[in-house]
Amino acid sequence: MFPTQTNADVANTNAGVSNERYDPAWVRTPRGRYFRLVHLDPEAEDLSGAGGVLVVWHAGLWPAWVYVAAASDLARALHHLADDDDIMSYEANGGLYVTWSFLRPEYRDGVVAYLVERLRPKVLPNPAAANAVPIPVLSPTDPT
Template identity: 35%
Template sequence: MIDDIRELGLNGVGGVYLLWHGGLKPSWLVAGATEDLGHSFQELARDPDIREYDGRGGVFMSWSPIKGSFREGVVHFIAKHTNPTFECDFDSSEDPIPVLLPR
């Protein structure tokens, strides 16, 4: 992950995110929605469970600013199609909203 998340200029930007790791057995790690991508990335960068994957090919992240009313549906779609390692917190009663996943 980026050492200084503040360089991204995402403080106060709401949206959705997806983390994954590379290496021999790459996998999706977690998806989520947030009112503040910068703050959420700082928290994820300090999470020992996420940091454990730094040595397994690195941790990568993708994000998109998404209007608040669509975030839960987007995360529902992402979680349903990536089967992340860690539980994703989203409102499963929201209909999944399709988006393009990182490749």
């Protein structure tokens, strides 16, 4: 569905450079699927006041990453996303899906910087993470 290795990953592997990435334990539904953004109730998932990193993508004929960001309150961030016309415009492309990982504040910007560089989302997050040192993690669709 999505590429799991970039050309840089392959080049690094061939050059003997480690591509070890941290598994941030992206959250799924109890059935093992990812959440549809339009059906998600952040409060029902106990996300009020919980911080972490979230990733949004759309399915469909040409799936693509839409948004990556850090948030100190994931529930509030998800409500803002649901009200964002730029992001919600991708719902028509096969549905918007979302996941998150509960990460400590000192790691969030680094994880966002890495994912933005690697996934190249359609809608860019706050530029604060751009100055962070990237922290390599698995994307939601990478095999664990």
